[in-house]
Amino acid sequence: MLNQIPLNIFRLALLLLAQILIFSNLNFSSFVNPYIFPLFILLLPFETPRWVLMLFGMFSGLLLDYFLGSTGMHAAAGLLIGYMRPFLINIITPKGTEFEISPNVYAQGITWFIVYLGITMFIYLTLYFFVEAATFLNFFFMLLKIFLSTVVSVIFMLIFLFLFSSKKKRRFV
Amino acid sequence: MYNLFQFFLRYYLFLLFVSLEIFCFYLIFQNKRYNEVAYMNVANSVSGKVYSTYTGVSDYLYLRRFSDSLVDENAKLRAQLLDSKYISKIDSGILRDSTLKNVQQYSFISARVIHNSVNEAANLIYLDRGRLQGVGKQMGVINANGIVGQVVAVTDNYSAVMSVLSKEFKVSAKFKKNEFFGNLHWDGVNSTTASMEDIPKHVPVKVGDTLVTSGFSQLFPRNIMVGRVKTVKMEPDKNFLEITVDLSTNFGSLSYVYVVNNLKKQEILLLDSLAH
Numbered sequence: 001m002l003n004q005i006p007l008n009i010f011r012l013a014l015l016l017l018a019q020i021l022i023f024s025n026l027n028f029s030s031f032v033n034p035y036i037f038p039l040f041i042l043l044l045p046f047e048t049p050r051w052v053l054m055l056f057g058m059f060s061g062l063l064l065d066y067f068l069g070s071t072g073m074h075a076a077a078g079l080l081i082g083y084m085r086p087f088l089i090n091i092i093t094p095k096g097t098e099f100e101i102s103p104n105v106y107a108q109g110i111t112w113f114i115v116y117l118g119i120t121m122f123i124y125l126t127l128y129f130f131v132e133a134a135t136f137l138n139f140f141f142m143l144l145k146i147f148l149s150t151v152v153s154v155i156f157m158l159i160f161l162f163l164f165s166s167k168k169k170r171r172f173v
Numbered sequence: 174m175y176n177l178f179q180f181f182l183r184y185y186l187f188l189l190f191v192s193l194e195i196f197c198f199y200l201i202f203q204n205k206r207y208n209e210v211a212y213m214n215v216a217n218s219v220s221g222k223v224y225s226t227y228t229g230v231s232d233y234l235y236l237r238r239f240s241d242s243l244v245d246e247n248a249k250l251r252a253q254l255l256d257s258k259y260i261s262k263i264d265s266g267i268l269r270d271s272t273l274k275n276v277q278q279y280s281f282i283s284a285r286v287i288h289n290s291v292n293e294a295a296n297l298i299y300l301d302r303g304r305l306q307g308v309g310k311q312m313g314v315i316n317a318n319g320i321v322g323q324v325v326a327v328t329d330n331y332s333a334v335m336s337v338l339s340k341e342f343k344v345s346a347k348f349k350k351n352e353f354f355g356n357l358h359w360d361g362v363n364s365t366t367a368s369m370e371d372i373p374k375h376v377p378v379k380v381g382d383t384l385v386t387s388g389f390s391q392l393f394p395r396n397i398m399v400g401r402v403k404t405v406k407m408e409p410d411k412n413f414l415e416i417t418v419d420l421s422t423n424f425g426s427l428s429y430v431y432v433v434n435n436l437k438k439q440e441i442l443l444l445d446s447l448a449h
Contacts, residue, residue: 020223021227024290025288025289025290028292029292030291030292030362030363030364032292033292033293050186051186051189054186054189054190054193055193058193058197061197067223069297069333070293071200071201071203072197072198072199072200072201072203073197073201075197075200076194076197076198076201079190079193079194079197080194083186083190131198131201132293132294133294133361134294138361138362141362
């Protein structure tokens with residue numbers, strides 16, 4: 001349990017740098033705006049209490065806001081997915097599944113991860129883009145933007161997961 | 174009292190969630206209203222240092238492109254030198270140095286872009302020049318190809334620029350061929366186009382017409398390139414033309430820019446206050 005703390009701090013730093021230096025500079029098109037930073041909240045250990053998830057969601061969001069100049073927007077979205085995460089994991093995980101310490105792509109499987117990341121990123125980006133635009137005009141443009149950004153974000157997140165996840169089963173550690 | 178206590182105990186997570194979310198939205202709306210505060214945040218030293226370190230590394234990879242664009246620009250400037258023009262008028266009033274000072278209206282501060290975005294609803298650009306180098310709020314920013322934006326926040330060594338690709342940005346532009354002017358603003362979808370407002374229907378506008386700055390706002394000098402007309406539409410129920418403009422600045426690849434310092438700004442503002 002103890003080595004989870006340095007691991008998560010390291011992951012936070014890595015995701016933050018990757019987000020602000022690479023993914024926020026990609027400039028594919030105005031429809032595709034990928035965010036991989038929320039992976040920090042999504043990969044916290046399963047046992048994390050809900051209020052800790054919410055606080056971490058908000059403060060990590062504020063950290064990203066500080067660098068991207070969008071004060072409060074990522075914090076609001078991060079808080080929301082921190083709050084929703086336990087519900088969602090309950091819903092999408094089959095009964096009687098044995099858990100690792102934290103979500104791991106080799107343990108839970110890629111299908112589970114695509115559903116998990118897809119739903120959370122859709123919620124995250126919906127809140128973020130609508131707050132950013134501060135308007136509900138241009139609804140189909142926004143919908144397309146949310147959809148495409150979600151897909152691209154999930155693809156990048158999966159690449160990140162396969163690059164940095166440990167294959168070793170750490171059950172009952 | 175006991176019931177109230179029970180209620181809090183039962184729903185404390187939801188209540189925590191709602192109160193934190195209210196706090197976040199308070200931050201967001203606070204910043205929407207007082208934009209400068211938000212931009213100050215970004216132009217401050219910690220994130221400014223991170224970005225300028227990163228730019229320092231990535232600049233080496235693009236040195237060739239930068240030097241090419243600088244050489245191009247030098248060639249354009251050389252073409253504008255008095256020496257390269259034929260002056261037909263026999264000029265009697267030659268300007269001496271002491272008077273030249275009074276005649277000059279604009280000076281330019283070169284700056285390097287350390288962070289840039291084109292995908293947001295309000296795009297910000299950060300420059301590695303700030304108050305100590307003479308950059309001030311409300312100064313215009315241009316590059317060799319056209320207009321870039323307007324300075325919205327300055328710290329000692331960095332500044333934040335609201336780019337043309339922001340919904341709040343408006344600039345007065347005119348047609349080069351007939352001097353009709355209107356407001357240019359970004360429509361929020363595409364990073365290469367903007368739309369032109371307030372051009373009456375009787376103005377002859379063709380696809381490909383050049384738009385330049387009018388110099389009416391104190392941001393930019395006159396005749397800085399803005400872009401070319403991409404499409405013109407005439408709606409029967411509207412009084413003005415619907416014009417989309419291909420912006421001449423490529424916002425996806427900004428490297429070096431110039432901050433415009435309007436030396437006569439104070440005087441014009443004074444005139445403005447006297448006239449009203």
